[in-house]
Structures are given as structure tokens and as C-alpha cells.
Amino acid sequence: MRVFAQPPLVMSGQGHGCDYHAANYLAQNITSEEVDFGGGAAKAASEEHIPVLLREVVHSLIQADSGTYVDGTYGRGGHCRSMLARLAQDAKMIGLDRDPEAVSAAQELVRADSRFSIFHARFSQLADVLDQAGIVGGAQGILLDIGVSSPQIDDASRGFSFNADGPLDMRMDPTQGLSAAEWLNTAGEEEIAKVLFVHGEERASRRIAKNIVAARPLSTTLQLADIVEACVPRNRNNLGKHPATKTFQAIRIFINAEDRELREGLQHAFAALAIGGRLAVISFHSLEDRQVKHVFRALSRPPSMPRRLPVRYSEQGISARLIGKSIKAQSDELATNPRARSATLRVIERIC
Numbered sequence: 001m002r003v004f005a006q007p008p009l010v011m012s013g014q015g016h017g018c019d020y021h022a023a024n025y026l027a028q029n030i031t032s033e034e035v036d037f038g039g040g041a042a043k044a045a046s047e048e049h050i051p052v053l054l055r056e057v058v059h060s061l062i063q064a065d066s067g068t069y070v071d072g073t074y075g076r077g078g079h080c081r082s083m084l085a086r087l088a089q090d091a092k093m094i095g096l097d098r099d100p101e102a103v104s105a106a107q108e109l110v111r112a113d114s115r116f117s118i119f120h121a122r123f124s125q126l127a128d129v130l131d132q133a134g135i136v137g138g139a140q141g142i143l144l145d146i147g148v149s150s151p152q153i154d155d156a157s158r159g160f161s162f163n164a165d166g167p168l169d170m171r172m173d174p175t176q177g178l179s180a181a182e183w184l185n186t187a188g189e190e191e192i193a194k195v196l197f198v199h200g201e202e203r204a205s206r207r208i209a210k211n212i213v214a215a216r217p218l219s220t221t222l223q224l225a226d227i228v229e230a231c232v233p234r235n236r237n238n239l240g241k242h243p244a245t246k247t248f249q250a251i252r253i254f255i256n257a258e259d260r261e262l263r264e265g266l267q268h269a270f271a272a273l274a275i276g277g278r279l280a281v282i283s284f285h286s287l288e289d290r291q292v293k294h295v296f297r298a299l300s301r302p303p304s305m306p307r308r309l310p311v312r313y314s315e316q317g318i319s320a321r322l323i324g325k326s327i328k329a330q331s332d333e334l335a336t337n338p339r340a341r342s343a344t345l346r347v348i349e350r351i352c
């Protein structure tokens with residue numbers, strides 16, 4: 001049995017998200033800071049997805065072809081399958097996803113490849129997952145491709161898209177926490193404005209929050225999109241960008257507690273590495289990338305001490321080394337998957 005529905009691992013909170021990669025839903029004019037949650041006009045639920053920075057992830061993460069690897073954000077398994085293709089028969093791959101639909105989609109791979117196991121869990125619960133899977137000695141490589149997936153955005157019933165009407169949900173794990181509608185219908189105006197400002201950098205946050213409160217109860221995505229559109233004029237320099245982009249991003253991040261999940265996930269993932277193991281993180285907007293950069297820097301920089309002091313890494317308090325600089329998609333990938341242009345990959349290696 002290698003499928004783990006895991007009530008013991010699911011805490012009462014929620015999780016996180018980011019975004020995914022499907023060429024077919026990329027609006028022309030979104031900036032690298034913002035993810036388009038338009039999802040395409042009235043699109044049916046889709047299983048399509050294109051993993052971003054695939055060759056860079058496989059190249060930087062896989063140094064030995066055996067040992068334990070972790071895909072902390074399975075999605076539809078694009079990265080996971082490519083990593084498995086590079087690993088030997090005695091390797092293990094542990095997959096996690098907080099979305100029950102992703103876990104269900106992973107069953108096919110569970111059946112096809114005995115090296116692979118899937119857990120319904122958040123990556124902040126990685127330590128418990130590895131315990132439950134009986135992994136000792138840490139992981140050789142861990143990938144976090146943070147955000148939401150194309151199938152999540154493209155399925156209007158998940159409530160992530162401002163183009164296709166659906167219930168205002170936005171939970172990556174619909175079995176946990178409040179839906180976006182439940183929160184918006186009960187939160188104070190100040191709280192809503194703060195979320196829109198902090199997580200969406202939305203300048204019209206107060207006006208939008210006021211109109212949301214006046215229009216309650218809200219139940220659908222288009223209701224929310226219309227309210228925002230009435231408050232935020234379309235950007236004349238960027239007509240392809242829907243005025244509700246920032247609001248949807250902010251609410252999604254809040255509902256899924258994505259910032260907390262990333263903070264805790266980075267710590268747990270790093271702690272779960274074997275010495276010499278690597279952690280690769282793909283993020284999709286600057287707030288997330290900044291968080292990853294700061295954590296990686298803190299792990300890899302010594303506290304200031306007299307120069308040329310003959311001390312070991314462990315004595316200096318350094319536990320990691322950065323593997324190269326941040327990596328962006330190259331032109332060949334951008335040509336086939338323009339969505340990859342907002343992706344940034346950072347890799348770190350545990351040294352003690």
C-alpha cells in the first residue's frame with residue numbers, strides 16, 4: 001500500500017499555493033510579479049500541465065541515482081516523473097500534495113512505479129510524512145514547486161478563476177479551513193483590505209473591501225470579479241490584465257495560508273535533507289522569491305567573525321551552500337510555455 005490518506009498529518013489549518021504553467025491560459029500582459037487566474041474563458045476542467053524549469057530542476061537536484069527524493073508539490077507529476085526517469089531501481093520517491101485531486105491523479109503513478117508513494121499532506125508536514133514512510137537518514141533531494149496548478153485553475157468549480165463562474169472557494173484542500181466565500185462574508189472590512197494590500201499589493205484595497213462588505217453575501221467568483229472591476233479601472237497600458245488579478249491572488253494566498261506554509265515548509269524541507277542533499281524551490285512571484293532568498297542566505301552565510309579564523313563550517317554556524325544563482329527559464333522554454341517567465345528556481349545544498 002503506497003497511498004496515504006493521512007488524517008493524522010492534516011492539521012486543522014490550511015496551506016498554500018502559487019501557480020502553474022499552461023501555455024493556453026497565459027494572458028499576454030501579466031507581469032512577472034503576478035499570476036493570471038483567468039483560467040481561460042469558460043474552460044472545462046483540464047488535466048493539462050507543463051512543468052516549468054524541468055531540465056534545470058532535474059539537473060540541479062539529482063546528484064546520485066539512488067536514495068530518497070521528495071516531490072513536495074506533486075500536482076500532476078511532471079517533475080516527479082522526470083526525476084524518476086533518472087533514478088535507479090532502488091531509489092525512493094515520496095510525493096506530497098495538499099489537494100485530494102492531485103493525490104487521486106497520482107494513483108496511476110503509484111500503480112506504475114513501485115518506487116513512488118503519495119501522501120495527502122502539506123509540505124510543512126514533511127517530517128511526519130517521512131517518519132510515516134519509514135525514511136531514515138534524510139532525503140537526497142526535495143522539490144517544492146509552490147503555487148497552484150493548471151488543473152486547479154482551469155476547473156471553475158474550484159473557484160480560483162475570475163473568468164469562469166464557479167463557487168467562490170479557492171481552497172487547494174477543500175476538506176480544510178474556510179472557503180473564500182465563507183471568509184469574505186464574515187471578515188471585517190479592515191481585515192479584508194489588509195489581506196488585499198499585503199498579499200496582492202492592491203492599491204484599491206480599501207475601496208474593494210468596502211464594496212465587498214456592501215455586496216455581501218458573495219457566493220461566486222464572477223460576483224467577486226465584478227465587484228473588483230467596478231472599483232479598479234482597467235490598466236490602459238496593460239489591457240490584457242484583469243482588474244481582479246491582484247485581489248484573487250491575495251485571497252488565495254490568505255485562504256491557503258501560503259506564506260506561513262512556505263516559511264514552515266522551507267525549514268522542514270531543509271531539516272529533512274541528508275548531508276549533501278539538495279532543496280530546490282520554484283516560486284512565481286517576488287514576495288515568495290524574496291522569502292526563499294532570505295532563508296537560503298541565512299542558512300548559507302556565516303555570522304560575522306574575525307577573518308581567516310581557522311574554523312570549520314559547522315563551527316561557523318553555516319549549514320548550507322547555495323548552488324548557483326537564481327535560475328529563470330531560457331528562451332526555448334519561454335517559446336513553448338510563456339507561463340514559465342514568472343518562475344524562479346533557487347537551489348541549496350546541506351553541508352552539515
Ligand SMILES: C[S@@+](CC[C@H](N)C(=O)[O-])C[C@H]1O[C@@H](n2cnc3c(N)ncnc32)[C@H](O)[C@@H]1O
Binds near residue numbers: 017050075102121145
Ligand atoms: C505548481 S503545482 C506543482 C506541479 C508539479 N510540479 C508538476 O510537475 O505537475 C503546485 C501543486 O502544489 C500543491 N501545493 C501547494 N501548496 C502546497 C503545500 N503547502 N503542501 C503540499 N502541496 C501543496 C498544489 O495543490 C498543486 O497541486
